[in-house]
Amino acid sequence: MMKTPVNQMSPGLQFLLFVVVFAAIFIIGNLLGIAIIAVMYGLNLVMEIAQLNFTNPQSIPALYILQIVTTTIPIFLAPVIFGYWVAKAPSQYIKPTIRIPWMLFIVAFFVMLFSPPLIEFLSNINQQMVLPKWLNGLERWMKESEESARRMTGAILNMQTIGDCIKNIILIGLLTAIAEEFMFRGVIQTILQKWTKNTHVAIWVTAAIFSAFHMEFYGFLPRLLLGALFGYFVAWSGSIWPAVWGHFLNNGSAVVITYLYQKKYIKLNPDDTTVFSWWQYIFSLIIIIILLLVYKKIALGKKQPELNGEELG
Template sequence: MVKSPINQISPALQFLILVAITIGTILIGNLIGVGIISAKYGLNVLFDITNLNFTAPGVTQALWILQIIGTTLPLFLAPVFFSWVIVKEPYAYLKPRTKFPLMLLIVAFFVMMVSSPLIEFLSNINQRMVLPHFLGGVEHWMKQSEESAQKVTVAILQMHSVWDAIKSVLLVGLLTAIAEEFLFRGAMQTIIKRWTNNAHAAVWITAILFSAFHMEFYGFLPRLLLGALFGYFVVWSGSIWPAVWGHFLNNGTAVVVTYLYQQKKISLNPDDTHTFNYASYAVSFIIVIILLLVYKNIAPVKKQSADFNGEELG
């Protein structure tokens, strides 16, 4: 066993350090993004973004700059820096190993496809959320934040060609999946596992933090479920890549469906939350549970347990 030098730093302190590094990299990334946008498009574009005016020239390109430089890259660099420089255990925290049964990727694929009705069910529950009267101001702020986030998403995902769709799949689907999984299911879930000494607690606490991070309150429950699925993909495989794959499938599918709907190739509105019925919800739940059990049985769980104890996996 390779003794971990980070045993000198408690998991609680590790968590605070990771959060501080993440916030710092996001702030620096956004400052760089704002600087690039100001130099290339002028300050008016920044004002247009602040006022949610996404029809002005250059705004969409500026949004992409903020998305990549201000969010995606910082979310990737923060766990990488933390794992290599602070704790010096990149294999244990980032879990980049590729030696796992490829059948796990196939099972993960079906989990993501079959979970759609269940995600819709949780989304519908979330949409009916009503806060007490005395929290009316909070609820109003939550709805406004949700609407603003939705407008930004719509602006970014305006795709007029196949190339636009491919670009969105790669940037929104793949790069975002890698960055968020390295941060949440990689570094953060490992810290919480060491903190609680309980894999299930680590998966669900990380999933809660993952969902809360997106600041989309009326999508909290479905994103919580996705975070938990990704978490178990990592716990049972010892590798980050099945989670990246599942995350990419979720985001990439949403982008492709949005593109096809915009081009009027399909009539299914990707924002429709009443596609399935209660029987579909129940069947989805049962099949997802079965597939997760299959995934767990295929994954070399015992061999990967060392991963959470700080050993480097070969």
């Protein structure tokens, strides 16, 4: 048994312990997911999916099972187990409180509503990234990883019915938002806050880890921005739920727009990166800054100390 409570250990040890907990659950989840697919559909389908071959009709339901068992559940369980049973301080490490001003959810909604132009701008910068020649091998690996992620996501988002759309809203929108926010803005950001003693550093480093975790390197900058927005939602409110709400809005709207485009209900291609103009990029940035200041004022209130590097919530 550990003599010192986990929440009183050094942040470095807390971070290491959480990585161990997550790695163990992640490995178990992946082994279990592969075993389930092998039993239900045969080992050949496992090999086909590994080779990004989705021609088999059974590959799509198998992908859903793999997504849930190997990724969503481990990302959810690791922070829950760490917060509730390892550190025994869920209010500190997960921040599940719902006792916050309801206006925060409205402001968060408008932040996400006005974010697409800025996300597009960062995405376009990201796409132009070229590494030095001596890093050609790394760049090739990054592009291959990006393509693999794109093809797997494309297979899941190939929606034929409204039921497929609803299923993806629940899985990619809601469940992913809850799991990832518990892990990144809950546990990891809290530990980094303790470690660095600086809220801004904790938020942006967590956002960078969050973005890198997705293994989509040419979408690193826009996901970094989103991670930072979610981080400030949590840091100022002391609750994980505004970040979950913002994350759900981002992912869920992407699913809905993709479905509407596939069904030719709209002409806006979700993969198009030339939708907005320069003045819209600037307008998006200004509005988001204003909305964040409004969010901060509502969350902290007049009697609360300004954000200065001390731990909030």
